Amino acid sequence: MHSSEPRHSPARRGLWWGLGAVVALLAIAASAVLFWPRTAEVTAPAPSPRAPAETPLPTPEPTPTSTGFPVNTSIYDxxxxxxxxxxxxxxxxxxxxxxxxxxxxxxxxxxxxxxxxxxxxxxxxxxxxxxxxxxxxxxxxxxxxxxxxxxxxxxxxxxxxxxxxxxxxxxxxxxxxxxxxxVDATVEVSLTARTIDIVRGEARERIATDFASGTADTPTPLGRSFVMMTRVVPEFGYTRGNPMIYLSVQSPTLDGFGGDPAAVTAFHYHDARSGAISNGCIRLDAEAIAKLSQLPQGTGVRILP
Structure with a gap:
């Protein structure tokens, strides 16, 4: 189909000029976009170097405080x-x-x-x-x-x-x-249970399940004491040559014993070794005495009711 207007009519020429102007404007705009100088990117200034954080000095530990009574360096006669x-x-x-x-x-x-x-x-x-x-x-x-x-x-x-x-x-x-x-051991005596244990930490060695102890008038002393001396005393025939383990504690009722101005409590052997029959000493069999005799002087002994 053909247009009714002539090819070179003024109207057609105007149309082409308009289109050309539009194209030119678009080209100019594109060039402006392509060649317009870009605004320099603003870069945030690098942070100024920071002084390194000061490492806090360790707090000096206080000098250990003396516990208990103060020191005494005096010399005594x-x-x-x-x-x-x-x-x-x-x-x-x-x-x-x-x-x-x-x-x-x-x-x-x-x-x-x-x-x-x-x-x-x-x-x-x-x-x-x-x-x-x-x-x-x-x-x-x-x-x-x-x-x-x-x-x-x-x-x-x-x-x-x-x-x-x-x-x-x-x-x-x-x-x-x-x-x-x-000292790694203590001796524990129970007068009620009639037992004697050698205790080392959590370990208990039961060395007696019966023994003789003091009477109501000459009771075995209660509480803490320690092994004072271990010695064989031949003149005490009732010990049958077994050692006596003397304790640091003495009778609560006797001023002296056997002519001596002391009434020391001891573990010792005796043929009669059951019940409340002694002057305060604890009478045991030979095996128990042998084990007690191996304990060093200064070993703690606790006698409970």
């Missing part, structure tokens, strides 16, 4: 003090105030000829613990351990039973004055 031994009666020394408490796991012995002993570490010494004595008792059980001081059990008595309290004696010594030895 122990020869002027009453000697702690099995025959001593020293009213200035206290009895064991905590007999149900555990032992500290150490035994102590004086480094020198004797170590001063205190009733109160803030005061003056009232006795002297010898390094050696013919009936031993110089290696003592520790029941409280501080940095500078040790509370120990001692042989001897505060008073005779007829005049006062004859229970287990105690006192304080300076840590610097003694040699300490670890």
């Amino acid at each position: 122990t020869s002027a003090l009453p000697q702690v031994d099995v025959f001593a009666v020293i009213p200035a020394l206290p009895v064991d105030a905590d007999p149900s408490q555990p032992f500290a796991g150490f035994a102590a012995r004086s480094k020198e000829t004797a170590a001063p002993v205190w009733a109160d570490p803030t005061g003056e010494p009232v006795a002297a613990l010898p390094r050696d004595f013919e009936f031993d008792g110089t290696t003592v059980a520790v029941v409280e351990k501080q940095e500078h001081w040790l509370r120990v059990l001692l042989t001897g008595r505060q008073a005779l039973p007829s005049a006062g309290n004859s229970a287990q004696l105690s006192g304080w010594v300076r840590t610097a004055d003694v040699d300490l030895t670890p």
